Amino acid sequence: MADDERPPSPDSAGGLSRRGFLTTAGLGAVGLAAVRAAAPPEAEPPPEPAADARLPVTLRVNGRTHRLRVEPRWSLLWVLRSELGLTAAKSGCERGECGACTVLLDGVPRYACMTLALEAEGVEITTLEGLAEEGGLGAVQRAFVAHDAFQCGYCTPGQIVAVEGLLRANPAPGPEEIRQGVAGNLCRCGAYPNIFRAAAHAAELRQGGPDRDR
Ligand code: FES
Ligand code: FES
Secondary structure (H helix, E strand, C coil): CCHHHCCCCHHHHHHCCHHHHHHHHHHHHHHHHHHHHHCCCCCCCCCCCCCCCCEEEEEEECCEEEEEEECCCCEHHHHHHHHCCCCCCCCCCCCCCCCCCEEEECCEEEEHHHCEHHHHCCCEEECHHHHCECCECCHHHHHHHHCCCCCCCCCHHHHHHHHHHHHHHCCCCCHHHHHHHCCCCCCCCCCHHHHHHHHHHHHHHHCCCCCCCC
């Protein structure tokens, strides 16, 4: 067989001998190492704050300013209850299911258990305590009393705050809008019919309607 009829040697497949391939690859690796050596060292990441380190935060709650130092993991609910002594917002599930912890953030109902205290800086926080009017009960609170809209009362602060938020966004809600407005607030006592009546009455009160017994 003539030389030019021989099958290609396994060492020279594709026109590059095994020796040539190894040499090329070696040069490539050396070149890459040289480039890496010339690159500036990567910046060190900033140190993580310790989990229990306290950071400064300024919270506006019910019209008052509070300067505090809080751990980054603390919820707004924890800070309201344990640091500020505002215990109307209740701890129920602490995982965004029951609504017992509802507060207003810039007028919108939010779960305080699902909000980090640090996240609440710069917004107006309103708790049930902040709904009182001139030392007396606010309109929504009076409507809940008038309609007996509670049994054990554990969910009641969250329900009242949720209705307050609803009426700020929609001063005259219909029955279905009221149901939707408190859909995120569970009542294990099943006081819903009276809660719905109280919400409708609260809308009238806020528009100048008279207080009345149920
Ligand atoms: S305690 Fe916040 S949703 Fe239940
Ligand atoms: S009144 Fe008891 S949970 Fe609502």
